[in-house]
Amino acid sequence: MADQIQQALSILSRIAFYTSWPFVKLAHLLTFILSPFWRIAQFFLLPFTVLVQGLLGILLLPFRLNLLERFETIYIYLGIASLIGFAAGAALYVTFHVLSTTLRIDTATELEDRKHANARTIEAYRAERKSKRRRSGKDVLSISPTITSGEAVMARRQRGLLSQTIIEEEDSDF
Structure with missing residues (x-):
């Protein structure tokens, strides 16, 4: 064979x-x-x-x-230290999260929920401002029915410190 x-x-x-x-x-x-x-x-x-x-x-x-080969020892030391640190951090995070949700002491989420509940949109702010103007009678268009829209825009622009006259003092002879 x-x-x-x-x-x-x-x-x-x-x-x-x-x-x-x-x-x-x-x-x-x-x-x-x-x-x-x-x-x-x-x-x-x-x-x-x-x-x-x-x-x-x-x-x-x-x-x-x-x-x-010279860096092998420190590489192993730092690698194990980082793994232990990661595990300890993860354990602390999970423990804190479980305790805070169990005891309902998560203040950060409560504050965020309150902020979001009280937050206004731009449209709501503008509507509120417009209604306040009408109530106080400061609406430019409601002052005089003969004012045109161009004059209303000019009247709106002239409000504030820039629309006021600056009075200069005259020099004295003393």
């Missing part, structure tokens, strides 16, 4: 050798023909290859000098 397997493997290896032989010879012929072009391309690309080798040497320096 072993002899039959060995003969079958011998036959398969010969078949593989003779079928791959033309492809191998073709590859050798192509490398022989293209080798001068490859040498010229290597000569022109030499500055780039030296630059890439230098950059790779700088980037891979920590792996050559075993610098990672």
Whole structure:
């Protein structure tokens, strides 16, 4: 049985050798023909290859000098400390949240709810202001029925400190 397997493997290896032989010879012929072009391309690309080798040497320096082994202890210490801190912070957050909702002492949400409930929209503010003007009788259009809209706009603009006259004192002779 072993002899039959060995003969079958011998036959398969010969078949593989003779079928791959033309492809191998073709590859050798192509490398022989293209080798001068490859040498010229290597000569022109030499500055780039030296630059890439230098950059790779700088980037891979920590792996050559075993610098990672020197920082392994502190890396493990800081990693474990950050995991413990994260777990403790998450536990405190969950505990505080459960206690505050259970005891109903969440003041931050109550204050926000009150602010949102008392918040007015712009339209409500304008309507309230307009109704206050009408009640106080300060509405420019209600003062005189003969005032046009252009004069009403001018009257509205002239309110305030800028519409008042500045009286200058005269210099005295003293």
